[in-house]
Amino acid sequence: MSEVPPHVTGLAEQRARARAGGDHAGADALRDKIEAEGWLVRDTADGFELVPRPPFEVWPTVSSVPETGAGGRRSGRAGPVGSEPAGRDSASMDAGRVAEAAAPEARPERLDDLNAERVAAAEAAPEQKPEGSELVGRADEHRGHPEWDDHEGHPERMVSSQLLWDGSLSVSRLDESITPAEHAEPAAPPTVTVGLLVDGWPDDLRECVRALVARTEARIIGLDLGDVDGAGAVLHELVQEFPRRVEAWHVAEAPHWRGGTAGWGESRTKLLKLDTSDVHVVMETSTILDGDAITPLVRTLTDDVAAAGWKGVNPGADGHHWHDAEPGEVRGLLGHLFAVRRDAALAAGGFPAGARYYRNADLEFSLTLPGTLVALDKDLPVHQERHRGYHDVDPDYRDRESRRTYDRVLRLLRDT
Known part of the structure; x- marks a missing residue:
């Protein structure tokens, strides 16, 4: 070990007196001066010792090391070079899902998008009512009218309405069969x-x-x-x-x-x-x-x-x-x-x-x-x-x- 220069020893002695007198700010300032001279001061049961400053950041005490702050980020000064914690794969996957949600245009085309396109196309096309379509969803509007209350008097309309209803159920069941069910993602290890x-x-x-x-x-x-x-x-x-x-x-x-x-x-x-x-x-x-x-x-x-x-x-x-x-x-x-x-x-x-x-x-x-x-x-x-x-x-x-x-x-x- 290199011999400690006398003026560094003098600084360490001044620091010891400052600590004994409760002047912690003064003791910290003297510690910084000692480090600037290329030395570290360690407190011991008998006083202190001086050692050459190593090529990495050294905190004075265990209690002075900054702990993890909110969100997993360090509070206080940064740690030594190379001290960044390694990431976890699931975190990058989560980040990808968040980015996808924030930018829908980047997502792959889905059935909902296709349905929206079909709706837009249907709205732009000339209105064409299939035979019997006026019966679908109009019961409240025409309730009490003899023509609509007496279904038995209009069998051809009832047949057309039933065919249209069955067709809509078929489309609904088809969508169910080709739309992938959403499953909860497995918990990350x-x-x-x-x-x-x-x-x-x-x-x-x-x-x-x-x-x-x-x-x-x-x-x-x-x-x-x-x-x-x-x-x-x-x-x-x-x-x-x-x-x-x-x-x-x-x-x-x-x-x-x-x-x-x-x-x-x-x-x-x-x-x-x-x-x-x-x-x-x-x-x-x-x-x-x-x-x-x-x-x-x-x-x-x-x-x-x-x-x-x-x-x-x-x-x-x-x-x-x-x-x-x-x-x-x-x-x-x-x-x-x-x-x-x-x-x-x-x-x-x-x-x-x-x-x-x-x-x-x-x-x-x-x-x-x-x-x-x-x-x-x-x-x-x-x-x-x-x-x-x-x-x-x-x-x-x-x-x-x-x-x-x-x-x-x-x-x-x-x-x-």
């Missing part, structure tokens, strides 16, 4: 986005994303926390490699487990709100697809099933310990891989804001979801590499934060 929290381990990220692109049709949103070990730079490379599939957001705020201030729950909720799809998939970068494991999860979701995942767990009889569950309905889904209806996740308030670390936060989220949870387990073509979020984190930190979250899980269990 749900849109799906995989949310990845990028907080280190760039090689895992690369393998995870490439497997997703190769084996699914899902969009991918990555939220980079602090470019830990260059993982944010790899995410940027993946956006360049797969611009129609991968969207990236970068923040300077480092993850809590690395001494930063970005918590797991807050970051996961931000990913959920950045998403505009029907189904939001929670996945860890240590989880690798061997086939399309996303579609079976999405198909399991219904109005009653709020979430479906790879691995499920149930609480034991003592209410304190959880154990692996067989495929089927479960109380908790593990965060390695699960799909959740986005409306259900938002109804639950997103992911637990108090969870600074991932462990047990998936259980806390599961217990707040409205609806049934289902685990598919061995039926999914997926495997997990080394679970670095557990094994490669400081054990003291891991145990402390796990206990904090698990206390909330126990309270939820008692309440339910």
Whole structure:
């Protein structure tokens, strides 16, 4: 890493004093000056650190990342180059139908148009009343007149009228037979986005994303926390490699487990709100697809099933310990891989804001979801590499934060 120039360090120290004094506007202005010098300042538990500014847009904190506005458009500043979400085919089809409705002249000729032409031609032609046509539709006009009331006295008119009536029914039935029945269009399949929290381990990220692109049709949103070990730079490379599939957001705020201030729950909720799809998939970068494991999860979701995942767990009889569950309905889904209806996740308030670390936060989220949870387990073509979020984190930190979250899980269990 390049040595930080003394004047940049001085700016960062001034910013720290401004933040401590509550001068947030002044702190923001100093942060912009630091960025103009080619550096980023990250707030840590012990103060701050300075790192070279990368070649992509970086937001200062998770909370500062602009969320989706009305109509599926981003509010605030635009995201990084290549961050535009990939379109859905049904959207272009809908746009075509709207354009067709707005410009009728562009539509193919239809029976209604032909009928209109025939009517216009009939109106332009000399009036020719077929024999007996004066009887059709004129009953009200002539009711009470002996000549019209006494049909038996005019059999030839009755025969002509009946022939004309039968002929009109024949034309009507012919129109019915050749006019295609309008059928409701099949519902478009749900849109799906995989949310990845990028907080280190760039090689895992690369393998995870490439497997997703190769084996699914899902969009991918990555939220980079602090470019830990260059993982944010790899995410940027993946956006360049797969611009129609991968969207990236970068923040300077480092993850809590690395001494930063970005918590797991807050970051996961931000990913959920950045998403505009029907189904939001929670996945860890240590989880690798061997086939399309996303579609079976999405198909399991219904109005009653709020979430479906790879691995499920149930609480034991003592209410304190959880154990692996067989495929089927479960109380908790593990965060390695699960799909959740986005409306259900938002109804639950997103992911637990108090969870600074991932462990047990998936259980806390599961217990707040409205609806049934289902685990598919061995039926999914997926495997997990080394679970670095557990094994490669400081054990003291891991145990402390796990206990904090698990206390909330126990309270939820008692309440339910």
